[in-house]
Amino acid sequence: MKVETTTLPGVLRIEPRVFADERGWFLETWRQQRYREHGIGPEFVQANSSRSVKGVLRGLHYQWPNPQGKLVWVSRGRVLDVAVDIRPDSPHFRQWMACEIDGESHTQLWIPEGFAHGFLVLSEEATFHYLCTRAYDAQADAAMAWNDPDIGIDWPIDHPDLSPKDAAAPRLSEIPAARLPR
Numbered sequence: 001m002k003v004e005t006t007t008l009p010g011v012l013r014i015e016p017r018v019f020a021d022e023r024g025w026f027l028e029t030w031r032q033q034r035y036r037e038h039g040i041g042p043e044f045v046q047a048n049s050s051r052s053v054k055g056v057l058r059g060l061h062y063q064w065p066n067p068q069g070k071l072v073w074v075s076r077g078r079v080l081d082v083a084v085d086i087r088p089d090s091p092h093f094r095q096w097m098a099c100e101i102d103g104e105s106h107t108q109l110w111i112p113e114g115f116a117h118g119f120l121v122l123s124e125e126a127t128f129h130y131l132c133t134r135a136y137d138a139q140a141d142a143a144m145a146w147n148d149p150d151i152g153i154d155w156p157i158d159h160p161d162l163s164p165k166d167a168a169a170p171r172l173s174e175i176p177a178a179r180l181p182r
Contacts, residue, residue, distance in 0.1 A: 001028075003038045008097035011083045011115065012038060014071075014108040027106055029073065030131060040071060040110045044131035052121045052128065057160035059118015060084055060169070063140040064181050067113035069133035077126025078102035079119040082153055086144065086172060087114040087181045094172065096153050103127070114181040116144050120155060142179060143169035 002015040014035075018027045028034075035041055052058065059082065062068075072081060081101050085092040100122070101107045111117050119128060146155070146162070148171045 001034065006097045006099065006109075008083055008085060008095055008115075009092060010085075010112045011097055012040065012110040013099060014038075014040075014110060016106055016108065018106055029108070029129075030071065035071070035110075038110075041069075042133065044071070044133060046132040046135045048130050048132065050128045051125060053125050053161075054121050054123060055157060055161045057118060057120045057146055057155070057157070057162055057166065058128075059166065060116040060144045060146055061118060062086060062114075062116040062142050062144070062181065063134070063137055064142060064179055066134050066137045066140040067181050068136075069113045070111045070117060070130045071108055072101070072111065072117075072119075072128065072130040073106065073108040074101050074103050075127045075129060076103040077121065077123035079121050079123075079126050079128060080156065081109055081119045082117070082155075083109070083111045084116040084144075084151055084153070084172075085114065086116045088177060089182060090114070094151055096151055098153065118146060120157060120160060122156075142175070144175060145169045145171050148172050
């Protein structure tokens with residue numbers, strides 16, 4: 001597999017090795033030892049999948065306390081995946097990165113703990129997968145505004161399809177410091 005750093009330190013772009021022939025293809029989506037060599041993990045305790053249609057934007061989500069690191073990929077369709085550093089003590093606080101991932105390239109992203117995460121579906125539909133380092137914790141669940149002008153994410157859409165939770169999410173500056181990762 002090929003692992004590349006992104007413009008946001010800690011967030012990694014992973015291109016797994018794909019074995020393809022006339023019958024189809026095979027790839028490893030996770031092997032603990034291989035990924036651990038790149039600082040990904042330490043363990044995953046929950047696996048999630050979602051299916052969404054074009055224009056759906058999910059995020060920007062995070063957990064605090066009990067933050068989650070996420071290894072994400074798309075098995076069908078194409079999305080714009082976004083990570084935002086929301087650790088107030090980080091030199092990269094408020095910085096973001098975006099990367100298209102799709103079911104053809106099999107690209108994965110590693111989003112470490114301390115980052116908000118979201119994605120926008122660019123294809124007619126997409127199936128999105130994530131392995132999480134901690135289980136979902138409803139008490140720690142949090143979101144920030146997808147269109148926070150202080151962050152300035154360059155989304156290719158003005159009016160995405162949002163959940164009520166995401167539509168009501170506050171700007172990062174409105175979130176109490178005690179509710180942000182350290």
